[in-house]
Amino acid sequence: MLRRLSIATRLGLAACLFLIPIGYGLWTQNEAKSVQIAQSRWEVDGASYLRGIDAVHAAIARALVLRQPMDSGGLAQTLAELRERYGGLFGTDDLSLELEALVRAKDRSPTKIEARRTLRKLTQQVANRSGIPLDPEMASFYLGDIFVLRLADLRELLVELRGGDSPGDVGNSTGAALFNGRIESLLQEIEEAVNSATGPQGYPAMTETLNETFQPFGLMMGHTMTMLDNGATNPGLLAGTFDAIDHFARAANGQFVDLVEARINRLNRERLRSATIAGALSLLAFAVVVAIVRMGVIGPLRRMTDALGRLADGDVTVSVPETRFDDEVADLGQAMQRFKKALEDTRSLSDTVVQATLQVSVATGQAAVAIAQVSDGAHGQMASVERLRRSFLETREAMTAVAAVSRTGQERSRDSADRLAAGLADVGAMAEAVREIAEMSNEINRVTVAISKLAAHSNILSLNASIEASRAGEHGRGFSVVAGAVGTLAQQTLGLAQEIAALARRSHERIARGLEVAASVGDRMQEVSATMAETDRLSQTIVDEVERQRQSVDAIEEALMELSHISHANASASEQIAATMRGLAALTDDTRRRAEQVVRTEG
Template identity: 25%
Template sequence: MRLLQNFTIRMVMLTILGLFCLLWSGVGLYSVHALSEVSEGNDIDRHLVRQMTVLSQGNDQYFRFVTRLSRAMDVKIGGGTPDFAPARQSLENMRQKLEEMKALSPGPMNPDISREVLSNWQALLEKGVVPQMQLAQQGSLTAWSEHASTVTPALSRAFGASAERFSHEAGAMLDNTRVMVDGKTYTIRILLITAVILGIAILIFTDRYLVAMMVKPLERIRQQFQRIAQGDLSQPIEALGRNCVGRLVPLLRAMQDSLREAVSTIRAGSDNIWRGATEISTGNNDLSSRTEEQAAALEETAASMEQLTATVKMNAEHARQASQLADAASLTAGKGGELVSDVVETMNGISASSQQIAEITTVINSIAFQTNILALNAAVEAARAGEQGRGFAVVAGEVRNLASRSAGAAKEIEALIGESVCRVAQGAQLVQETGATMDAILRGVTEVTTIMKQIASASEDQSKGISQVGVAITQMDSVTQQNAALVEQVSAAAAALERQTEDLQRSVQQFRLSASEPQQRVTAKAAPGVQRMASAPAQSTDEWVSF
């Protein structure tokens, strides 16, 4: 087995599998060839048996023909009616068997013997049996008897001799074929048993090889890994050859040496890390206290700025409300001016209507005067008419009375309209003066509105500026608080680093670097995680690493 240590497992396994495949391939090929020969021998055996069976059946049909024909001729000689049907059936069967024999010939048999059998059989059928049947049915008894005693027996003896030679030759061939089949079967059996034994031997060798080249070396490597896992780096590992498993040994040895160097370096540097972590923790504690003081001052400043911002916002809100009220007053004054203008126009319309009414009254007075004149003329004409015009005079008198009353009413209306026109003129004058006053008020309100808008805009800008200052101070306070939290986290991380350094020192002490060094069994405690006190700014999170 030691000679195989320098060969790869793949090469050895491929060689074993190649031998195994070569062995069974040879066995399989020879078995296929032998089975093919056995199959050919069985085919020859079946063919010869078939030929011998057909030959025997043909000979049997011949003897049946002779027997049945003899019986029929005995009946005919006795004076009865012979039945030639059985004899004809035997003759037909003999002819069919001859055709079957021709179809099977020559086969594996010697062609000369096969031709001789067929020739004698054909001669017996055509020259002996068929003429004998014809003579029995048509000819005289003497001719039939002579043919049956001389021609047919000679042909039958020749056919029997050739059939015997055929059977003897076929039997010899059957014996040879069966001997060959038995020999091949025995050879295949021996070959298969040998192949199975060799296969089992190959499997046993493969198992022993795998145990020696893989299982045991891997167990040694596992034990070495277990010693390394337990902290023992002092035990060397022996070489296991240059196969696939043996190539792991230099790598394992290099890993063990690297671990030994790394543990030595960690032991040397853990004290420096511990001292540095202690100094970092002390400095961070001082920085944390100063940062907390700065955060408190910024918090007070932020509170003051919030109060100032609230006051400025309130002033801006009041200025905005005053501006809105001034806008409303300006709109109301504008609407009042428009109403005064409408009143002036209405008073002017009333004055014009009064003038038109005065003119209509003048027309009515003129109509009444003319009616009075017409009534006077009618009275004069009625007086001239005498008795015929008395009724017309009465009517004219009534018309004069109505005209007088219309003239009086028109004078009264004219007087009232004149007085109304005077009052309307006075009202129009007052309304015009009121409109001028409303225009002055509107201009004043507009100026006040403009000033209030400017005040509100300035207050709003001031509020925005103070709000921005407050936001900046709030952000500074938030950043300071976050810095304080980060300082606390750094302090906690430094403390955790200090504890982890102590744990690391205890952990590396369990490694045994040399055979003379005692091994310490120390179980390192898991370092507690650092809990964040507040979320750090987005731009600062990438700079911190959890220890």
């Protein structure tokens, strides 16, 4: 199965065999050491915080035991500075604020008792959260126990023994003996813790440094115990005892910090050493991979390269090297076999290529000539299209002029139609007036007939009067003259009536003729009006048709413009194709010469 794996797969497997365990081990060790380093730094910060808290506790205890005034403001300021630096880290802000308020309170015993209790509570909280009581190394564990618990308990016992909390309880010998026993027990525990920290299982190298403060501490505590057994009080001795306790507490705290920092440095060195070992193993793995590459890849590739060089020189008798694995190198060998076969086939195809290139060269020249002719035709077509486009432009301008003339004629025709309509109205009014005149003529005829009748009767009466006057004789002579005058007047009236009747008849005839002419004129004007309306419709039709023709001409012009662009493009393309064909002909000639050279070289 290994023979079927590719080179990349084999190299990857080889690298994984070395690097995966190394990487996993390095990661686990680094994580474990990182956790230990973080915990150790946490303990260092906790020890620094506790050093400041212990200083405040020592100041309060000293003031109570020695009956000295206490700098409440300074101690509260110290606590505030510690809170600002470490409170957020250990989550003790609220408790520290409460302690600051108690320390600033007036100097009352209940307040001081509560302040000391809160101070011990803060100390225990910081110690637990920093992990000092759970330190894994014996020396640092016992040192933490000393400066966190034992020395603080010792100060509290001294405060109680001096009556700082309940003076009445230690006034008798039984109470004093009880407190002395508790102090001796606590001192014994401190001594055992020091011995364990500096013993074989602890850190013996710090014995001398720690004894520099522990021995004075033990000596001062011995003097203090003697003083307490005697029931005496020596403020100077008590002050020295507190100084010894403070020095020993600072020394234990400092040794604890030194041990933890030394542990941090050791862990960092171990982590660096692990990384160095991992790097060395990685280099070893790299060397193994390089060896595998040299044996499985580089050697076969060199043999393949030599064979390929001989094939490139035209030596088809060379044999392709065999490979040990069925991998990419084997694929390369198969490719070289195909290349060798192709090289042999190339020789047989060289002559064919030469002949084909000759034919291609001739065909390319002919194609170049044909394309040149196509280019000339494209230029001629482009000129014809341009002339046709100019003709259509002139046609469009003429059609625009025709449309303008048609619109003008249409407007004038509409004006004439309006005037003809007004004339028709006037002719109608005139015909109506003529009809009224005809009716008046008829009335005149009737009056004339009546006058004629009256004239005839008057004439008859005149004759009768003349006859009667002649019968009357001389008496009727005057009446006869009157009758003659009346007869004459009747004759004249009859003549006038006849003339008027004749005039009325002629007027009636002319009026009838005028009515006929007016009717004929009205009919003619109606025909003219209809003709003008038809002319207006035809003019509008002409305008619409001219507009449509103009739009068609515009579309044709756009098509001609597009055709002109196409002709330009065809001409340019023909020129480019002609140039390409000339280049192809030159390339074909060059290929033919190279093929002939290859044939001569192989021959």
